[in-house]
Amino acid sequence: MYRTSLLKQTARPSVRVSTRQFSVLNNQVRKWSEIPLAPPDKILGISEAYNKDANTSKINLGVGAYRDNSGKPIIFPSVKEAEKILLASEVEKEYTGITGSKKFQNAVKGFVFNNSGKDVNGQQLIEQNRIVTAQTISGTGSLRVIGDFLNRFYTNKKLLVPKPTWANHVAVFKDAGLEPEFYAYYETSKNDLDFANLKKSLSSQPDGSIVLLHACCHNPTGMDLTPEQWEEVLAIVQEKNFYPLVDMAYQGFASGNPYKDIGLIRRLNELVVQNKLKSYALCQSFAKNMGLYGERTGSISIITESAEASQAIESQLKKLIRPIYSSPPIHGSKIVEIIFDEQHNLLNSWLQDLDKVVGRLNTVRSKLYENLDKSSYNWDHLLKQRGMFVYTGLSAEQVIKLRNDYSVYATEDGRFSISGINDNNVEYLANAINEVVKQ
Amino acid sequence: MTVTSKFNQLVREEPDPIVKTMSLYAQDPSPNKVDVSIGVYKSESGGPYLFPCVAEAKKILAANDPGHNYTNMQGIPEFLEGARRAAFGEKYASEGKLASLQTISGTGALHMAFLFLREAGYTNYYLGVPSWSNYVSMVEHVGGKVTTFNHYREDTKDVDFDSVVATLESAPADSVFIFQTCCHNPTGADYTQEQWTKIAELVKQRSIIPLLDTAYQGFSSGDKEKDAWAIRHFYELGIEFVVSQSFSKNLGLYGERVGAMHAVVQDKEFVPNAQSTLVALFRSECSFAPAFGARVASIVFQSPELQKVWREDVANITKRLKSVRQKVLERLTKLQTPGTWDNVIKQEGLFWYSGLTPAQNDRLISKHSVYSTSIGRVNIAGLSDANINYFCDAVDEVVRAIN
Ligand SMILES: Cc1ncc(COP(=O)(O)O)c(C=O)c1O
Ligand SMILES: Cc1ncc(COP(=O)(O)O)c(C=O)c1O
Numbered sequence: 001m002y003r004t005s006l007l008k009q010t011a012r013p014s015v016r017v018s019t020r021q022f023s024v025l026n027n028q029v030r031k032w033s034e035i036p037l038a039p040p041d042k043i044l045g046i047s048e049a050y051n052k053d054a055n056t057s058k059i060n061l062g063v064g065a066y067r068d069n070s071g072k073p074i075i076f077p078s079v080k081e082a083e084k085i086l087l088a089s090e091v092e093k094e095y096t097g098i099t100g101s102k103k104f105q106n107a108v109k110g111f112v113f114n115n116s117g118k119d120v121n122g123q124q125l126i127e128q129n130r131i132v133t134a135q136t137i138s139g140t141g142s143l144r145v146i147g148d149f150l151n152r153f154y155t156n157k158k159l160l161v162p163k164p165t166w167a168n169h170v171a172v173f174k175d176a177g178l179e180p181e182f183y184a185y186y187e188t189s190k191n192d193l194d195f196a197n198l199k200k201s202l203s204s205q206p207d208g209s210i211v212l213l214h215a216c217c218h219n220p221t222g223m224d225l226t227p228e229q230w231e232e233v234l235a236i237v238q239e240k241n242f243y244p245l246v247d248m249a250y251q252g253f254a255s256g257n258p259y260k261d262i263g264l265i266r267r268l269n270e271l272v273v274q275n276k277l278k279s280y281a282l283c284q285s286f287a288k289n290m291g292l293y294g295e296r297t298g299s300i301s302i303i304t305e306s307a308e309a310s311q312a313i314e315s316q317l318k319k320l321i322r323p324i325y326s327s328p329p330i331h332g333s334k335i336v337e338i339i340f341d342e343q344h345n346l347l348n349s350w351l352q353d354l355d356k357v358v359g360r361l362n363t364v365r366s367k368l369y370e371n372l373d374k375s376s377y378n379w380d381h382l383l384k385q386r387g388m389f390v391y392t393g394l395s396a397e398q399v400i401k402l403r404n405d406y407s408v409y410a411t412e413d414g415r416f417s418i419s420g421i422n423d424n425n426v427e428y429l430a431n432a433i434n435e436v437v438k439q
Numbered sequence: 440m441t442v443t444s445k446f447n448q449l450v451r452e453e454p455d456p457i458v459k460t461m462s463l464y465a466q467d468p469s470p471n472k473v474d475v476s477i478g479v480y481k482s483e484s485g486g487p488y489l490f491p492c493v494a495e496a497k498k499i500l501a502a503n504d505p506g507h508n509y510t511n512m513q514g515i516p517e518f519l520e521g522a523r524r525a526a527f528g529e530k531y532a533s534e535g536k537l538a539s540l541q542t543i544s545g546t547g548a549l550h551m552a553f554l555f556l557r558e559a560g561y562t563n564y565y566l567g568v569p570s571w572s573n574y575v576s577m578v579e580h581v582g583g584k585v586t587t588f589n590h591y592r593e594d595t596k597d598v599d600f601d602s603v604v605a606t607l608e609s610a611p612a613d614s615v616f617i618f619q620t621c622c623h624n625p626t627g628a629d630y631t632q633e634q635w636t637k638i639a640e641l642v643k644q645r646s647i648i649p650l651l652d653t654a655y656q657g658f659s660s661g662d663k664e665k666d667a668w669a670i671r672h673f674y675e676l677g678i679e680f681v682v683s684q685s686f687s688k689n690l691g692l693y694g695e696r697v698g699a700m701h702a703v704v705q706d707k708e709f710v711p712n713a714q715s716t717l718v719a720l721f722r723s724e725c726s727f728a729p730a731f732g733a734r735v736a737s738i739v740f741q742s743p744e745l746q747k748v749w750r751e752d753v754a755n756i757t758k759r760l761k762s763v764r765q766k767v768l769e770r771l772t773k774l775q776t777p778g779t780w781d782n783v784i785k786q787e788g789l790f791w792y793s794g795l796t797p798a799q800n801d802r803l804i805s806k807h808s809v810y811s812t813s814i815g816r817v818n819i820a821g822l823s824d825a826n827i828n829y830f831c832d833a834v835d836e837v838v839r840a841i842n
Contacts, residue, residue, distance in 0.1 A: 092487030294730035
């Protein structure tokens with residue numbers, strides 16, 4: 001038996017009260033035939049409706065995965081090559097460690113924190129054993145693990161997330177026992193960041209809160225902070241003694257180069273080295289930037305105060321993960337290991353593959369912009385946004401009209417996945433939007 | 440500015456004991472060292488074993504590369520279909536009474552089962568001990584409570600069935616009982632069909648919810664169908680229960696994390712409720728289960744030829760395990776090692792619950808470089824013709840030295 005000597009034992013809830021609205025925890029039921037139907041996932045609902053639509057011009061703008069110009073999913077050529085190497089050499093499938101292999105952990109550390117040798121602060125933190133990295137079940141799993149971890153060991157439950165944010169953030173953190181609350185981020189009527197209110201709402205929150213920051217390509221708005229704005233936010237973080245939790249699901253999709261998209265991380269490392277910040281955490285996913293979606297490959301990293309703290313935190317992470325799923329899946333993580341292993345010379349081809357993907361997204365973005373009617377609506381925000389999405393600013397009504405009249409399927413918050421757009425349908429889409437906006 | 444420590448209450452946790460054992464083994468320079476600790480099947484030559492059906496399925500998958508896209512939140516349909524058939528049999532799998540979810544292997548299946556049961560209002564657990572070391576922390580992790588009873592009698596080195604019956608008779612209604620369907624970890628002591636029949640009777644009578652954990656299906660009888668007898672019997676009797684299923688061992692897919700959870704809902708009308716609840720719960724844990732291993736398994740499930748190869752693989756493994764057990768007994772008998780050892784051939788699966796004491800186990804490590812777990816659980820698959828005699832001689836020595 002795996003016994004513990006946990007000091008903060010009392011802080012751990014013995015029974016978590018479910019936050020899910022259909023929870024029946026408090027009024028016990030007879031057998032599970034009385035569990036009510038859970039609401040379906042919105043995006044999946046859209047895909048289903050799309051699949052049933054007979055209109056040959058139909059467009060699906062709900063997908064969260066990349067598609068090429070012909071509307072097909074792609075396999076990154078570098079990933080395919082790495083997989084070939086893996087399949088040719090793999091002779092068994094035995095368990096990896098609870099937090100993944102050292103090789104994977106080091107690959108992530110070198111890639112994200114050390115910026116492949118170009119970040120002195122990150123390098124120092126790695127050398128001082130102040131970064132604990134664990135492989136997780138992609139980005140979602142890393143958010144969940146850090147949620148559980150903070151719920152157990154951090155002094156505050158309050159977690160601030162931008163409004164709007166990725167649809168699943170609130171559910172994941174609530175389920176982990178934290179108390180998510182929104183901070184101002186975006187002004188829908190102006191289709192722009194609302195930076196003044198962002199600062200104001202963060203400043204009004206209690207000291208020591210956890211604050212979730214999107215590293216780049218904010219989902220769903222695509223609107224990121226400038227380095228100067230980050231500076232102001234990080235000043236508030238220090239002043240209020242917030243705990244920064246960074247979610248990085250789209251590293252590389254802002255600039256086309258993953259090493260350029262980690263400005264926030266580099267700045268945080270600097271603050272830690274300067275002892276202005278004790279600790280922060282990063283949730284990272286290879287789902288999008290390697291196209292490894294279904295293989296569930298990602299990580300959680302916690303930057304700690306000391307090598308001793310790292311040991312304690314690592315042991316607690318293991319203790320936390322063991323009763324959830326024992327160990328993470330190896331296929332995707334071995335592909336990642338191979339890509340970062342110098343002997344295979346694949347890193348550059350991966351960077352090129354990724355750049356090409358992002359290049360297409362940006363081309364499509366400008367083409368859409370070109371074809372939109374600027375006389376009835378200001379579309380300039382499109383050009384400021386980054387990543388896989390266009391946050392149109394269209395109302396739910398307009399989105400529904402697009403669906404009903406033009407077979408254009410998107411979520412009602414007006415977020416369009418660029419993946420669904422290509423040379424063949426961009427004009428049809430722009431025309432549909434123009435018509436709907438005019439009305 | 441001054442900043443206070445965010446996590447200063449944290450202390451360093453002891454590693455899982457088996458992890459410690461494994462790292463000691465790795466550091467041991469002895470050429471004779473024997474690893475019989477972690478529950479992973481080893482080939483006759485002592486190396487890792489890739490199932491021939493899996494090797495073939497991997498080739499087929501590579502030739503028809505489906506890429507790495509997001510799958511279904513419920514799981515890959517062909518995988519779930521095959522998983523249901525493996526556990527419940529062709530007929531019951533297709534009756535529409537199952538809500539199923541692809542999970543992060545068997546551990547993830549158990550975790551989802553615990554969450555699902557909590558969602559339905561059940562948090563009171565019963566567990567026969569000794570048992571797999573992860574159950575208790577897993578239940579506690581989701582806020583449940585575990586009461587233990589004896590699964591095993593040290594004197595008869597067999598199932599303590601009186602204790603099972605007495606506990607079933609006295610546990611409050613709506614308690615969840617965790618049972619392992621076959622190849623009990625760590626004791627290797629399974630229930631007979633008569634005993635399962637009695638258990639099922641009591642489960643019905645007393646409104647108990649069984650959670651059947653099946654991590655070694657096929658390794659008991661060598662026949663996956665036979666080893667699923669309890670699951671099918673419970674189903675037949677109209678019991679509502681949960682199954683957690685792992686393909687780590689019986690397809691050798693350990694690190695790929697391939698498993699499933701099934702809830703048997705006898706009133707079909709409510710299957711969608713259970714199903715949607717599972718998906719909603721899973722979405723805030725990790726969204727999707729990993730694709731690769733499940734795709735490999737699906738290819739095996741769907742191909743009649745590979746199914747056949749799989750059946751043979753499992754039968755061969757079981758045959759080897761049984762022959763190793765026989766040889767251990769023969770050697771210990773020949774050595775006239777003090778004590779009775781026929782439990783080694785009575786027990787099923789990967790493990791021999793040897794009855795060696797912690798002190799004897801320590802000596803096995805320190806004097807003989809034989810690494811088993813501190814509770815005396817020996818992974819039979821770690822033995823082969825090359826080291827059976829060495830191993831048995833070591834056991835003989837420690838038994839004579841410490842008693
Ligand atoms: C902001 C954000 N975080 C995390 C994730 C998690 O993705 P995954 O679990 O597939 O890595 C996503 C996926 O869409 C996302 O948009
Ligand atoms: C009894 C039992 N249940 C479940 C498991 C889960 O294993 P996995 O998560 O690798 O499928 C194991 C593994 O050792 C086990 O022994």
